[in-house]
Amino acid sequence: MIEGRCITCGRGLAEEGCVQFPCPECGYIIKRCNICRSQAAEYKCPECGFEGP
Numbered sequence: 059m060i061e062g063r064c065i066t067c068g069r070g071l072a073e074e075g076c077v078q079f080p081c082p083e084c085g086y087i088i089k090r091c092n093i094c095r096s097q098a099a100e101y102k103c104p105e106c107g108f109e110g111p
């Protein structure tokens with residue numbers, strides 16, 4: 059389980075399959091839920107504006 063919320067949809071991250079990883083541009087920790095991950099939803103880093111799959 060990861061603390062915090064999905065950066066894309068705002069869901070909690072209690073489900074299995076949730077991930078967190080540093081932004082490739084600035085290192086901000088990006089958190090995504092299993093649903094957005096499985097749908098390959100786009101995300102946008104709130105720190106630097108980087109967008110990625």
Ligand SMILES: [Zn+2]
Pocket residue numbers: 064065066067068069090091092093094095
């Ligand atoms: Zn999500």
Ligand SMILES: [Zn+2]
Pocket residue numbers: 081082083084085086103104105106107108
């Ligand atoms: Zn960033």
